[in-house]
Amino acid sequence: MSLSDLVMEDGYTCPRCRGNLSYKETNGIVVIKCDNCGWKKEVKKKMPYKFEVFQDRKDEFRFRMVAPNGQIIATSEGYTQKQSCLDTIDSIQKYAGGAQIVEVEK
Ligand SMILES: [Zn+2]
Numbered sequence: 332m333s334l335s336d337l338v339m340e341d342g343y344t345c346p347r348c349r350g351n352l353s354y355k356e357t358n359g360i361v362v363i364k365c366d367n368c369g370w371k372k373e374v375k376k377k378m379p380y381k382f383e384v385f386q387d388r389k390d391e392f393r394f395r396m397v398a399p400n401g402q403i404i405a406t407s408e409g410y411t412q413k414q415s416c417l418d419t420i421d422s423i424q425k426y427a428g429g430a431q432i433v434e435v436e437k
Pocket residue numbers: 345346347348349350365366367368369370
């Protein structure tokens with residue numbers, strides 16, 4: 332990971348003193364800190380993966396998770412309400428990282 336992978340609005344030097352920045356990532360949150368003056372900022376790590384929301388042939392809302400190489404990793408069921416679709420994406424973003432993998436018998 333390099334600084335250019337992060338969501339940065341202020342360029343790559345300290346906005347206060349133009350000093351060098353160092354960064355530390357914890358659970359997708361990156362703390363950027365100036366080595367010189369102690370200026371600090373927390374940003375969300377920019378992930379190259381995305382959720383695409385679309386309407387299918389039955390006009391239901393679905394999402395798919397797409398990798399940087401264009402591969403579709405997961406596709407959802409259809410939702411009649413767009414908000415339900417967005418809520419599910421929200422749940423995945425919040426909880427998927429810690430979810431257990433459970434094998435279910437046939
Ligand atoms: Zn500084």
